[in-house]
Amino acid sequence: MSGRFKPAVKTYTRPVTGTWWKENPFFLVYMAREATALFVFIYALVLLSGVISLALGQSTYEAWQALLTTKTSLVFHLVLLGLLAYHTYTWFKVMPKTTPQIDVAPQTIVKTGVLFTAGLSVVIVAVLFGVTR
């Protein structure tokens, strides 16, 4: 950055390596948060494939539904559920950093967010279960 202060004439600049994130456990946790976002994208593709199969007709949609009930698909969904739950939690963990200056303990903000989401998820599952029975 240019400005009124001028840099020292002779300095040595250390390069940032491609493995900087392996050098500190804090950065590993950060990268885990960022990497699990990829699985949110993958699950979005699963849902999108359902919408496309629905547009292609009843038989395609039924084939897609049948595919979802296979053992491989169930395991895949369980793994995705775990990774997405972790990803969601990581964002609640940093939520206190995004709020205005308020007189509430950071842990209270995190717990409230997690409990609200967990409660809402239970309600949605219950409603869907009731509707589809």
Place this chain on the structure above:
Amino acid sequence: MTAETETRTIEIDVLRYDPDSGAPPRYQTYKVPFQHDTSVLVGLQYIKDHLDGTLTFRWSCRMAICGSCGTMINGIPQLSCHTFLRDYWPKKLRIDPLEHFPIIKDLAIDQTDFLNKLDSVKPYLIPKQDKPLSEGAYLQTPKQMEQYYNYSQCINCLLCYAACPQYGLTPTFTGPAALALLHRYNADSRDVGWSARSDVLNSEDGVWRCTLVGYCSEVCPKNVDPAHAINQNKVNSTLDYFGVLKLLSTVGFGK
């Protein structure tokens, strides 16, 4: 002899760089005697006074106020006056200059980039109108002071910059301390300088360059929480973009 007064010896690897030789930096090992209350800074001073007078490092207050003695201690940005050799013994200790800054000599880094960034955020009160001294101080309530107080505790030690991978990868990023100080003044009820600072805050190298790693707040020795200052301003920056901030201020909301 109690553990408090017992003298032990620890090996310290210090990164050395001599700009005159032009050779790349290398580690040099020193054996330093220490007691229970010997800080890393006192260890460095022992090296300078008794083992190697050519070692260069910055320090001043010895009590975590001046922000001069920041170094990487075993890869963690810390104030060397605030860190004790006893916590590393019997293992070796590695001391590097603060990450992401050019090295001038040994542990002394070039702070110019930060100084220019600090300058760019106008880190001073911009009052609505100047008033003569005879009219007294600008007053504010304790509640108004709470809005900025912890950000005003920054000592410019630059540990947060050494902790920020985004600054390492993109040195044009305004960075944690400068943005925390930008917020310190914007959040002050006596200040009306939002528009004067908004170009820096709203730019790509302002708050939007931060990806909320959050390590800056972890290493801050004064609990300034730069990550909080930056990320709450992503909301403010968005509101500013859509003109909501201006609207809120015209109807009397905000500070």
